[in-house]
Amino acid sequence: MAGSLSFTWPNTQMNEVSLFCKENIELQKEIDKLSNELTEMQGKLMVEWMGESVPVPAVYPNMKSTDREIRKKAFDCLGKADEAIADATDEIFDRLLVLRHQMAKNSGFESYTKYRFKEMMRFDWDETHCFEFHAAVRKYILPIKDKLLAKRKESLKYSSLKPYDLGVDIYGREPLMIYKKGDTESLIEGTGKIIKAIDSELYSYFCTIKENKLLDLASRENKAPGGYMVMYPVFEQASVFYNGVGLASDLMVLLHELGHCFHYFLGKDVAPYSLQNWTSEVAEGGSMTGETHLNLNQL
Numbered sequence: 001m002a003g004s005l006s007f008t009w010p011n012t013q014m015n016e017v018s019l020f021c022k023e024n025i026e027l028q029k030e031i032d033k034l035s036n037e038l039t040e041m042q043g044k045l046m047v048e049w050m051g052e053s054v055p056v057p058a059v060y061p062n063m064k065s066t067d068r069e070i071r072k073k074a075f076d077c078l079g080k081a082d083e084a085i086a087d088a089t090d091e092i093f094d095r096l097l098v099l100r101h102q103m104a105k106n107s108g109f110e111s112y113t114k115y116r117f118k119e120m121m122r123f124d125w126d127e128t129h130c131f132e133f134h135a136a137v138r139k140y141i142l143p144i145k146d147k148l149l150a151k152r153k154e155s156l157k158y159s160s161l162k163p164y165d166l167g168v169d170i171y172g173r174e175p176l177m178i179y180k181k182g183d184t185e186s187l188i189e190g191t192g193k194i195i196k197a198i199d200s201e202l203y204s205y206f207c208t209i210k211e212n213k214l215l216d217l218a219s220r221e222n223k224a225p226g227g228y229m230v231m232y233p234v235f236e237q238a239s240v241f242y243n244g245v246g247l248a249s250d251l252m253v254l255l256h257e258l259g260h261c262f263h264y265f266l267g268k269d270v271a272p273y274s275l276q277n278w279t280s281e282v283a284e285g286g287s288m289t290g291e292t293h294l295n296l297n298q299l
Contacts, residue, residue, distance in 0.1 A: 012121060012274060019119060021106045027099050034099075038092050043224045047081050049074075056081050057219040057243040064167045064175035064247070075164035121279050176248040184217040184244055191254055198293050205265045206258065214239035217254065227253050229260035229287075233273075238264045252291055259290025 046053050049062075062074035097112075104115035113127055153161050155170040169175070179186045188210060196203040209215060214237060227242035238261035244250040263286025270276050 011123070012277070015118060015121060015123075019107055019115075021103075023106045024103045027103050027106075031096060031099050031103075034092050034096055038089065039224045041085055041088060043222055045081050045085065046221065047077050049077060055219050055221055055223065055243070056225070057245050058181075060245055061175055061177065061247055063164060064169070066168060066172055066174055068165070068168075071164040071168060072162070075162075122281075177246045178248050178251060179244075179246050181246055182218050183246075184215070187217060187244060187250060187254065188215055191251065191258070194255070194293075195258070202262050205262055208265075209238060209240070209258075209261060212237060216240070217242045217244045217250070219243035219245050227257060229257045229264075231261075231264045233268070233276075236268055255290040255293070256287045257290075259287035262286060262290070 042056075045056050047056055047059060048054075049059050056078065059074050059077055062070050063078075065071050065074070100112040100115075104110075104112040107115055109115040109118075117126055149161060152165070152170050156165060156168070158165060178190070192203070192206055192210065195206045217240065223243060224241070225243060227240070229238060229240055231238045240254065240257040240261065242250070242253055242257065244254075260283060263283065266286075267276055267278070
């Protein structure tokens with residue numbers, strides 16, 4: 001029942017014990033294997049763009065071009081990439097669905113949703129709150145979105161909006177590119193200046209990450225998609241993995257992931273160690289703080 005438990009050390013331990021089921025060990029291994037297969041498949045994707053074979057992220061800046069034809073070509077190009085692995089992706093998702101449902105049944109849950117909520121230590125809310133939030137978004141947010149889309153259509157002077165019209169600047173400005181392709185060193189240097197101006201302790205953590213070469217930021221062939229932070233408790237280190245392409249948004253992502261890193265450094269001595277396994281809602285507090293600092297300083 002929602003609200004029946006609170007996030008304390010005894011309760012988190014009890015929760016893990018209650019979820020454990022030895023039959024799920026092999027299922028989890030298979031889930032991890034399939035997830036890795038999907039990531040590998042996505043990372044291998046290459047597309048033809050302007051006569052050159054490039055990784056998928058290299059096309060992203062063109063989705064913000066002021067030239068509508070270029071945006072459409074980029075959209076079609078990315079769509080073909082997705083289509084190329086669509087069947088294999090669907091097959092993996094179908095297999096994951098069966099495995100996850102079985103895990104939930106093995107642990108005594110009627111659905112994977114209920115199992116997953118408990119696995120993520122969401123003790124004070126459940127899926128009913130999600131549906132309430134959905135309803136609130138439908139009632140209050142979607143009308144605002146419709147107004148913003150109408151303004152976008154009017155500003156761009158289009159008779160209708162297409163999916164490739166949603167990222168372009170409505171004032172006709174080209175996408176802000178803050179570093180040249182592959183030159184992530186300048187991104188790292190600039191980010192360091194921002195963090196140094198904010199807080200000396202956070203800057204010391206940043207320097208540790210940088211000096212240990214734990215910032216893998218450039219997009220390249222055969223690189224997994226997306227961006228994330230990884231912590232290494234044995235070595236008391238943290239890293240950032242990302243697929244940067246030069247856009248200003250790369251800075252926001254880097255500050256977001258560094259927020260996770262700073263959160264780790266600030267909490268790595270909390271005892272007992274199991275309390276460092278904070279929930280995703282708590283973890284995102286650190287990352288969003290990184291973004292907020294950038295927005296407040298209006299760089």
